[in-house]
Amino acid sequence: MAEESQKWVLMVTAQTPTNIAVIKYWGKRDENLILAINDSISVTLDPAHLCTTTTVAVSPAFNQDRMWLNGKEISLSGGRYQNCLREIRARANDVEDEKRGIKITKNDWENLHVHIASYNNFPTAAGLASSAAGFACLVYSLAKLMNVQEDNGKLSAIARQGSGSACRSLYGGFVKWVMGKEENGSDSVAIQLVDEKHWDELVIIIAVVSSRQKETSSTSGMLETVETSALIEHRAKEVVPKRIIQMEEAIQKRDFATFTHLTCADSNQFHAVCLDTSPPIFYMNDTSHRIISCVEKWNRSEGTPQVAYTFDAGPNAVLIARNRTSAALLLQRLLFHFPPNSETDLNSYVIGDKSILKDAGIPEIKDVEALPPPPEIKDKVPVQKCKGEISYFICTRPGRGPVLISDESQALLNPDTGLPK
Amino acid sequence: MAEESQKWVLMVTAQTPTNIAVIKYWGKRDENLILAINDSISVTLDPAHLCTTTTVAVSPAFNQDRMWLNGKEISLSGGRYQNCLREIRARANDVEDEKRGIKITKNDWENLHVHIASYNNFPTAAGLASSAAGFACLVYSLAKLMNVQEDNGKLSAIARQGSGSACRSLYGGFVKWVMGKEENGSDSVAIQLVDEKHWDELVIIIAVVSSRQKETSSTSGMLETVETSALIEHRAKEVVPKRIIQMEEAIQKRDFATFTHLTCADSNQFHAVCLDTSPPIFYMNDTSHRIISCVEKWNRSEGTPQVAYTFDAGPNAVLIARNRTSAALLLQRLLFHFPPNSETDLNSYVIGDKSILKDAGIPEIKDVEALPPPPEIKDKVPVQKCKGEISYFICTRPGRGPVLISDESQALLNPDTGLPK
Numbered sequence: 113m114a115e116e117s118q119k120w121v122l123m124v125t126a127q128t129p130t131n132i133a134v135i136k137y138w139g140k141r142d143e144n145l146i147l148a149i150n151d152s153i154s155v156t157l158d159p160a161h162l163c164t165t166t167t168v169a170v171s172p173a174f175n176q177d178r179m180w181l182n183g184k185e186i187s188l189s190g191g192r193y194q195n196c197l198r199e200i201r202a203r204a205n206d207v208e209d210e211k212r213g214i215k216i217t218k219n220d221w222e223n224l225h226v227h228i229a230s231y232n233n234f235p236t237a238a239g240l241a242s243s244a245a246g247f248a249c250l251v252y253s254l255a256k257l258m259n260v261q262e263d264n265g266k267l268s269a270i271a272r273q274g275s276g277s278a279c280r281s282l283y284g285g286f287v288k289w290v291m292g293k294e295e296n297g298s299d300s301v302a303i304q305l306v307d308e309k310h311w312d313e314l315v316i317i318i319a320v321v322s323s324r325q326k327e328t329s330s331t332s333g334m335l336e337t338v339e340t341s342a343l344i345e346h347r348a349k350e351v352v353p354k355r356i357i358q359m360e361e362a363i364q365k366r367d368f369a370t371f372t373h374l375t376c377a378d379s380n381q382f383h384a385v386c387l388d389t390s391p392p393i394f395y396m397n398d399t400s401h402r403i404i405s406c407v408e409k410w411n412r413s414e415g416t417p418q419v420a421y422t423f424d425a426g427p428n429a430v431l432i433a434r435n436r437t438s439a440a441l442l443l444q445r446l447l448f449h450f451p452p453n454s455e456t457d458l459n460s461y462v463i464g465d466k467s468i469l470k471d472a473g474i475p476e477i478k479d480v481e482a483l484p485p486p487p488e489i490k491d492k493v494p495v496q497k498c499k500g501e502i503s504y505f506i507c508t509r510p511g512r513g514p515v516l517i518s519d520e521s522q523a524l525l526n527p528d529t530g531l532p533k
Numbered sequence: 534m535a536e537e538s539q540k541w542v543l544m545v546t547a548q549t550p551t552n553i554a555v556i557k558y559w560g561k562r563d564e565n566l567i568l569a570i571n572d573s574i575s576v577t578l579d580p581a582h583l584c585t586t587t588t589v590a591v592s593p594a595f596n597q598d599r600m601w602l603n604g605k606e607i608s609l610s611g612g613r614y615q616n617c618l619r620e621i622r623a624r625a626n627d628v629e630d631e632k633r634g635i636k637i638t639k640n641d642w643e644n645l646h647v648h649i650a651s652y653n654n655f656p657t658a659a660g661l662a663s664s665a666a667g668f669a670c671l672v673y674s675l676a677k678l679m680n681v682q683e684d685n686g687k688l689s690a691i692a693r694q695g696s697g698s699a700c701r702s703l704y705g706g707f708v709k710w711v712m713g714k715e716e717n718g719s720d721s722v723a724i725q726l727v728d729e730k731h732w733d734e735l736v737i738i739i740a741v742v743s744s745r746q747k748e749t750s751s752t753s754g755m756l757e758t759v760e761t762s763a764l765i766e767h768r769a770k771e772v773v774p775k776r777i778i779q780m781e782e783a784i785q786k787r788d789f790a791t792f793t794h795l796t797c798a799d800s801n802q803f804h805a806v807c808l809d810t811s812p813p814i815f816y817m818n819d820t821s822h823r824i825i826s827c828v829e830k831w832n833r834s835e836g837t838p839q840v841a842y843t844f845d846a847g848p849n850a851v852l853i854a855r856n857r858t859s860a861a862l863l864l865q866r867l868l869f870h871f872p873p874n875s876e877t878d879l880n881s882y883v884i885g886d887k888s889i890l891k892d893a894g895i896p897e898i899k900d901v902e903a904l905p906p907p908p909e910i911k912d913k914v915p916v917q918k919c920k921g922e923i924s925y926f927i928c929t930r931p932g933r934g935p936v937l938i939s940d941e942s943q944a945l946l947n948p949d950t951g952l953p954k
Contacts, residue, residue, distance in 0.1 A: 342798075343805065346767040373811070377763075380813045384764065384805040390794070391829040392801045398819045408812040 120214050121171040121530040122207070124257040125517040128166070128249035129159040130240060131280045132316075132430045134375040134422055135359050136382040137289065138330075139338045139348060144191070145297040146276045149338065149345075150352040152289045153359050154280040155432070156308065157316060158511030161464040164245035165517070166230040167524040168253045170216070174225035180524075180532045181230050181246070188228075195273040196251055197226075204258035221258055228254075229524035229532050234506070240318070240428065247274030248281035252514040264513065268302035284308040284512035286363045288356070308510045311366050314432055315439035315468065318506040319446065321399045321427040328393045330425040333386065340390040347385055352378075368434045372417035375432065379422040395425050399450075399501040403429045406449055410442075413488035418442065440471035443505070447474060448483040450502040464507040541635050542951040543628070544590040545678040546938040549670035550580040551661060552701045553737075553851045555796040555843055556780050557803040558710065560759045560769060565612070566718040567697045570759065570766075571773040573710045574780050575701040576853070577729065578737060579932030582885040585666035586938070587651040588945040589674045591637070595646035601945075601953045602651050602667070609649075616694040617672055618647075625679035642679055649675075650945035650953050655927070661739070661849065668695030669702035673935040685934065689723035705729040705933035707784045709777070729931045732787050735853055736860035736889065739927040740867065742820045742848040749814050751846040754807065761811040768806055773799075789855045793838035796853065800843040816846050820871075820922040824850045827870055831863075834909035839863065861892035864926070868895060869904040871923040885928040 137152035177197065179188050188194070204221035208214065216224065228250060232242050251271040255262070268279035272289075280287040283304040292300030328336075337344050355374055362370035386393040396404075400423055411417045418438040422430050431446075433439035443462070452461040458477045462469050474480055485495050517523075526533050558573035598618065600609050609615070625642035629635065637645065649671060653663050672692040676683070689700035693710075701708040704725040713721030749757075758765050776795055783791035807814040817825075821844055832838045839859040843851050852867075854860035864883070873882040879898045883890050895901055906916050938944075947954050 340798075342772045342802065343764050343767065346764065346771075350767075351763045376813075377761075377809075377811055380811070381763065381809050384809040387808060388798075388802050388805040390798055390801070391833075392797075392825060394822045394825075397822075401815045401818075404813060404815075412812075 119171075119173060120212060121169050121173070121525075121527055122209065122214055122216075122257065123167055123169040123523055123525055123527060123530070124253050125165065125167040125520075125523045126249055126253035126256060126514055127159055127517055128164050128245050128252055128281050128514040129156045129284065129511050130162045130164070130242065130245040131156045131277065131287065132422060132424065133277065133280070134371070134420070135352060135355055135378050137276055138382050138385060139334050139344055140276070141291075142295075142297065143335070144195075145300075146272050147297050147300050148276060148289065148291045149348040151291050151356045152277075152280070153305070153356060153363075154277070154287050154289070155314075155316075155510050156281065156284045156287060156513060158508045160511070161506055161508040162234045162240060162245070164230055164232050164242065164249040165522070165524065166228060166246075166249040166253045168250075168257045169227045169525045169530040170224050170257060171227075171530050172224065174227060174530060177225050177228075179228040179230070182232060183532060192247070192274045196247065196270055197254070199270045199273065200251060200254045200258060200260060203255070203260045203262060205261060207257075207259045226254065226257070227525055227530045231524055240320075243275040244277040244281045247271050247278035248514065250274065251278070252282065256516055265301045265303060269297060269300060272297070272300060272302075282513060285310060285510060288360070304513075305360060305363055308512050311363065311510065313366075313435040314510055315436055316508045316510070317431045317433065317439060317442060317446070317468070318508070319403060319429040319431065319450070320503045320506065321397065321429070322501055322503045323397060323427050327395060327426055333389070333393050333425060336393070337385055337389040341385050341388040343388045344385045347381060351381065369417050372411070372420035375420040375422050383423065395427065396423055397427045399498065400427045400429060402449065402496070402498060402501075403431075403446075406445055407431065409488050410445060410486065436468070436471055439468050439507070440473075443468055443472045443507070444474065444483055445486050446502075446505065447472075447480045448486060449496065450498050451480050452477070453500045460504065462505045462507060465509065466507065468507045540592075540594060541633060542590050542592040542594070542946075542948055543630065543635055543637075543678065544588055544944055544946055544948060544951070545674050546586065546588040546941075546944045547670055547674035547677060547935055548580055548584050548586045548938055549666050549673055549702050549935040550577045550705065550932050551583045551585070551663065551666040552577045552698065552708065553843060553845065554698065554701070555792070555841075556773060556776055556799050558697055559803050559806060560755050560765055561697070562712075563718065564756070565616075566721075567693050568718050568721050569697060569710065569712045570769040572712050572777045573698075573701070574726070574777065574784075575698070575708050575710070576735075576737075576931050577702065577705045577708060577934060579929045581932065582927055582929040583655050583661060583666070585651055585653050585663070585670040586943070586945065587649060587667075587670040587674045589671075589678045590648045590946045590951040591645050591678060592648075592951050593645065595648060595951060598646050598649075600649040600651070603653060604953060613668070613695045617668065617691055618675070620691040620694065621672060621675045621679060621681060624676075624681045624683060626682060628678075628680045647675065647678070648946055648951045652945055656741075661741075664696040665698040665702050668692050668699035669935065671695065672699070673703065677937055686722045686724060690718060690721060693718070693721060693723075703934060706731060706931060709781070725934075726781060726784055729933050732784065732931065734787075734856040735931055736857055737929045737931070738852045738854065738860060738863060738867070738889070739929070740824060740850040740852065740871070741924045741927065742818065742850070743922055743924045744818060744848050748816060748847055754810070754814050754846060757814070758806055758810040762806050762809040764809045765806045768802060772802065790838050793832070793841035796841040796843050804844065816848065817844055818848045820919065821848045821850060823870065823917070823919060823922075824852075824867075827866055828852065830909050831866060831907065857889065857892055860889050860928070861894075864889055864893045864928070865895065865904055866907050867923075867926065868893075868901045869907060870917065871919050872901050873898070874921045881925065883926045883928060886930070887928065889928045
């Protein structure tokens with residue numbers, strides 16, 4: 113170790129995307145190692161709109177491991193953080209910065225402490241899988257800092273021990289989490305099915321649903337489902353394996369109709385096994401149901417599916433449109449049924465890739481008010497408008513995997529003190 | 534036939550209860566004969582609060598079969614009505630009224646027409662299984678008119694062809710619909726497990742939920758589930774048979790804890806397979822979810838279950854309390870969370886057996902406003918009051934099977950004309 117200067121701080125900053133499962137992960141066979149009872153498949157979301165940025169730093173001046181999430185210090189004492197830190201440290205290698213005269217040998221890492229600062233560019237509490245991006249970014253940035261040589265697949269097995277779905281955030285495009293067979297979880301890893309360029313027509317719109325309800329955490333929820341549902345085992349052993357094969361093929365062929373059928377059916381089945389849990393778990397609410405009805409009605413009227421929907425452990429809808437044209441038509445429908453509250457401006461109601469708003473012919477709030485009912489709504493049925501049920505929409509697309517940020521100005525820790533900027 | 538006088542009208546009036554399944558019927562193996570894919574068990578509700586009254590009349594003066602439901606003429610051309618009429622006529626026998634000089638021979642029935650008037654003492658559209666009571670009453674009253682000798686079990690196989698769950702309304706107490714094995718449905722009949730005196734402590738409170746949504750009919754809903762759900766077969770073949778055995782034992786032993794566990798789990802699983810249908814079917818709404826949460830929280834805090842809940846193909850909750858004490862405590866909780874709208878008076882908000890209101894210490898509307906939060910609600914959680922989400926509550930209990938009404942003043946048809954009074 114560079115004993116002559118105890119003041120240096122070595123830092124790495126990385127950015128990692130979040131992901132949304134289209135074949136769902138629900139239920140563990142090992143709570144500590146986080147091993148799933150079935151394979152799952154996800155699409156990685158464009159980090160431009162939803163991602164975690166993490167800066168990790170090491171210095172001989174640090175006297176304990178510390179972490180800050182969105183500027184607030186949080187405890188690292190939880191088993192999940194400890195597992196990730198231990199596994200990464202165990203794979204650390206020599207690191208040398210000749211210019212700065214820093215040399216860390218493989219064995220030094222056990223005695224060196226790290227500082228971690230993490231930031232989500234979207235609301236942590238919005239139920240948008242922030243822990244997936246968060247643990248993926250933690251593991252990825254620590255691995256780079258400590259010169260870990262393992263590839264992203266091996267790193268995914270470490271991120272998995274922080275949060276199951278985090279392993280799928282180690283790659284862009286479409287990603288499969290293979291449940292694996294080994295007791296130690298070594299083969300329970302993420303693999304990339306296709307990269308983000310393979311199916312780049314897809315457009316994703318997330319409806320963040322206003323909710324008063326406190327939701328069951330997915331950790332305790334899936335534990336209760338495995339313990340009490342009479343349907344979960346059948347789902348995991350009989351239903352999902354077939355869907356995984358079909359979904360891989362649909363993705364390879366860019367077969368949107370099959371993709372939609374499988375995505376919607378699997379989201380609904382995940383919520384079905386939650387309902388079959390004792391006591392039952394409800395993640396979707398009436399607003400979620402209304403979004404599904406709107407999409408189902410439109411898809412049926414078009415003959416071929418235009419939009420797939422999927423819901424995670426909360427009421428938010430993730431809507432995957434076949435292309436920009438469909439996305440614009442979808443946004444028209446969403447804004448027709450769920451107009452913003454009068455005090456909300458359009459600019460904060462539709463965020464992310466706002467160009468979809470222009471495609472939809474809705475540059476201004478007055479254009480929302482002027483939207484005609486979608487043609488698939490029959491005249492007999494009274495039109496239902498649900499103001500205030502949605503907090504905001506995020507327009508995005510499939511995106512890339514983790515990257516290192518070399519621009520030091522984007523680091524979240526001060527390069528001199530190793531404390532949050 | 535009594536050719537000398539063409540003007541006579543012969544009438545029978547009967548009253549039949551409705552029923553609520555505690556192990557659910559969902560899915561048919563024969564659409565025409567209405568044969569279920571699993572056994573089901575129900576509790577018959579006291580006809581004092583929920584029942585159908587039907588008067589059937591025959592006269593040589595009638596020139597076609599006609600029916601009136603709640604005073605409005607409806608068509609009998611549907612296959613379900615025709616099946617019931619045909620099956621009953623095929624079993625008709627000689628009928629003689631010596632006093633009035635009326636004699637109908639077995640073979641006359643094929644050429645005689647009937648008039649049917651039916652009336653529900655509860656809102657038909659409230660989603661309270663009016664078709665179960667209705668078809669049971671139609672078949673029962675016609676069987677009495679035509680001197681059919683078959684017992685209620687045999688009659689249940691005919692009522693089943695009108696509406697599956699109708700077969701269970703041929704008996705009081707707890708009733709099992711045995712799915713049967715025969716292709717012609719002859720062994721798909723209802724049997725009484727215990728009569729209404731066996732477990733007479735139970736009190737039932739129905740929460741009729743205000744709903745804007747048009748629901749999927751149960752006929753098309755269960756057809757779609759059987760065609761598209763990947764879980765329904767596992768439920769019907771693996772889960773329900775075990776639950777039927779356990780439920781029969783719980784009822785025999787009056788084991789309320791097991792009864793509650795099975796009733797709630799099976800209601801939730803029925804709604805789970807609805808959600809697993811493509812497109813998904815939602816019968817419960819946010820109000821239904823809130824009622825479940827309220828009951829689950831209370832049961833958990835008491836250690837032993839006080840109330841079971843079950844939901845049919847709609848958002849209404851049927852709550853079965855272990856005894857009057859629990860029912861009074863339940864009503865306090867329900868009125869605390871779901872107070873009536875300011876324009877609703879308590880007398881029309883809680884109907885049926887209103888004595889429960891007095892047990893609950895709530896004789897007047899001001900007592901609703903003064904209700905303290907139930908002790909199981911933690912101080913931290915903001916109390917949620919949901920005014921207007923419930924239309925009304927019906928307080929009732931398990932009840933008896935069909936009866937003949939000999940008091941002619943209660944007949945729904947004019948004894949001279951055979952037309953509605």
